[in-house]
Structures are given as C-alpha cells and as structure tokens.
Amino acid sequence: MPIAEVMHYAAFTTDPAGGNMAGVVLDAAGLDDADMLAVAAEVGHPETAFLSEAPARLTEAGRTFAVRYFSPKREVPFCGHATVASAVALAERIGPGGLVFETKAGTVPVDVAADDDGVLWATLTSVDPYVEPVGEDDVAQALDALRWRIDELDPELPPRIAYAGSRHLVLAAATRERLADLDYDFPGLARYMTERDLITLQLVWRESADTFQVRDPFPVGGIVEDPATGAAAAAFGAYLRELGKAGPGAVLTLHQGVDMGRPGLLRVELRDGDTRVRVSGAGVPVPAGD
Structure with missing residues (x-):
C-alpha cells in the first residue's frame, strides 16, 4: 500500500x-x-x-x-x-x-x-436534500434494535428518513433521559441500516424550538456512536423544514457528543429561496499523541 x-x-x-x-x-x-x-x-x-x-x-x-x-x-x-x-x-x-x-x-x-x-x-x-416517510414496521424494527419503546418518542417530531448527501433515519426522543440511555443491538442495527442504505440514525431531543441534543449510532461504519455528524445535521435541518418546524431564516443549534464526553457544536442554517442546508462548525488540529 x-x-x-x-x-x-x-x-x-x-x-x-x-x-x-x-x-x-x-x-x-x-x-x-x-x-x-x-x-x-x-x-x-x-x-x-x-x-x-x-x-x-x-x-x-x-x-x-x-x-x-x-x-x-x-x-x-x-x-x-x-x-x-x-x-x-x-x-x-x-x-x-x-x-x-x-x-x-x-x-x-x-x-x-x-x-x-x-x-x-x-x-x-449541502446538496439538495429530501425527506421521505418511513413505514410503521420499519420504525418498529429500528426501535427494537435500539431497545426503545414507541411511547418514548416525541409525537410532534415523527420518524422520517432525511437526506442531505447521505440517508439518516430521524427519531425524536420524548425525554432527555431516553436519549442519554443509549444501549443498542450493534449487529442488529447494522443489519437494519445496511438493508435500507442508512448511514446513521439521527436521534434527537428537542430542548427548545431551535436547540437540540443529538446522538448518532453509526454501526454500519464500525463505530458505536458518531460524536458530531454534519451530514445528519444537514438532513435534520431539511427534516424540520419539511415538517414546518423551522422556516426560512431559521438558525438551529445542535449539541452532540455530550453523553460521550466529546461535546461538539453544530450550527444549522436554512435560507429563504434555497432548498440546500448550511452547516457550520469549528475545526482544530489534534497534536500528535493526543
């Protein structure tokens, strides 16, 4: 090589x-x-x-x-x-x-x-995003792999598949405690996601109208959890716009990695007249050995 x-x-x-x-x-x-x-x-x-x-x-x-x-x-x-x-x-x-x-x-x-x-x-x-419905059986299978119950979801943020460069299943937890307790079936969720061409699950909890806590299982990549996921953040912005939960001019703040001890901050922006989604964040080099 x-x-x-x-x-x-x-x-x-x-x-x-x-x-x-x-x-x-x-x-x-x-x-x-x-x-x-x-x-x-x-x-x-x-x-x-x-x-x-x-x-x-x-x-x-x-x-x-x-x-x-x-x-x-x-x-x-x-x-x-x-x-x-x-x-x-x-x-x-x-x-x-x-x-x-x-x-x-x-x-x-x-x-x-x-x-x-x-x-x-x-x-x-982002590239042009899209949002599509997901069937009840598909949701049930995802929840089974996550070891979540249907009544632990936020009914105002229904499950959807969202895309802004890669596909993500969006599931909204009703409580912060549900989001914080992530203990899923790694091989089972990997199989589920592979069959549906999903890159991560975008698990969210709505802290306020424009602020969310986020977690992203990534078993198809060999990673238990992704600490900060820009592609999923862009897809999530498109998801909120599709549901009418965020309009043109909205600026969203996503906190991810908190439960992993690697907090990250993602800024998501929706602009009037542009279907694409903008995602911003800082980046820093990591010294050798860290």
Whole structure:
C-alpha cells in the first residue's frame, strides 16, 4: 500500500478533546479504493477524507478538490465533519475563503473564515436534500434494535428518513433521559441500516424550538456512536423544514457528543429561496499523541 500522510483534526469544536475526530489525507492521488479503506481502518476515526485536485469548475483554479470519505468499514458518499476538518486543513495551508468539494453525493461548496480568536470555522452547503416517510414496521424494527419503546418518542417530531448527501433515519426522543440511555443491538442495527442504505440514525431531543441534543449510532461504519455528524445535521435541518418546524431564516443549534464526553457544536442554517442546508462548525488540529 502506498504511504499516505494522515493529519488528525477535531471538527465541530474548538477543543481537540471535543467534537468528532477525522483523518485528512490532502494528497490521495496515488491511492486506490482498497488503499483508502485500509488507511481509514488503521486510523480508526469515524471517517477519513481523501482529497485530490479536480478540474476547477465553480471556483478559481486550485480551490476545487475531489473528496472521498471512508469509515473503518466502508466508503460513505458524504461526511460533514470530515468536510469541516478537510476545509480547515486546506485553509491553514492556502488561506481561508471559498472551496468546492466534488463528492460522490455531488458538489459541496465550503466557506472558511477565522473568528476573532483566530479559530477557523467552515460552513458547508449541502446538496439538495429530501425527506421521505418511513413505514410503521420499519420504525418498529429500528426501535427494537435500539431497545426503545414507541411511547418514548416525541409525537410532534415523527420518524422520517432525511437526506442531505447521505440517508439518516430521524427519531425524536420524548425525554432527555431516553436519549442519554443509549444501549443498542450493534449487529442488529447494522443489519437494519445496511438493508435500507442508512448511514446513521439521527436521534434527537428537542430542548427548545431551535436547540437540540443529538446522538448518532453509526454501526454500519464500525463505530458505536458518531460524536458530531454534519451530514445528519444537514438532513435534520431539511427534516424540520419539511415538517414546518423551522422556516426560512431559521438558525438551529445542535449539541452532540455530550453523553460521550466529546461535546461538539453544530450550527444549522436554512435560507429563504434555497432548498440546500448550511452547516457550520469549528475545526482544530489534534497534536500528535493526543
């Protein structure tokens, strides 16, 4: 296998001990699919992003990249936290500003800017999302694998499958205590999700109209739980808009990773006249050995 230089970043956090870890390979031109999967498995983060230059179509030359995302077990079409990590890694080297990522899910523009403390924040714009219903039997099977009961769900936020680059089943817990107690059937949920082409389950609890606590089981990627999930956050924004729970101009705050001891902060924005969803978060490099 060719040698790949892997950098390590924490996304959706300003603290290397928080958020979601991602590997970033800025020069993956010499790696084939098996190589990338092997690197991701060795790294062990929920995802590792592999970048190579692509023909510049939407921005100036040099700021458009082909990107592929691999978990330790499989390739995924799109990953939000590895997008944030990759954008921050690039901005550290070529400067903040606009980037374009050509992913298997489609074209994803990303803007990177520094805050007053010099921390880099990336805002990705999703591909066109969609939301679709899910049958009662499918919901029952998911709840069985989660070891949840139907009466533990929030009736005002019904189950749906939501997509903004990858597919996620959204289930809303009625209480914070239900969300906090996550002990699921790993192989059973992995089978369920594989059969339905789901990347994570987006488990949420509504703290207020625009603030949510979130958890994301990710057994299909070989990961018990994803600490901060940008792709699911974008899908969740589309879900709330579809239900009429969030309109144009809404800005949502998602807290994820709290129950894992790796708190992350995701900002989700819906804009008037644009069906796409914007997800923002900070990203920081993780020192070697941490």
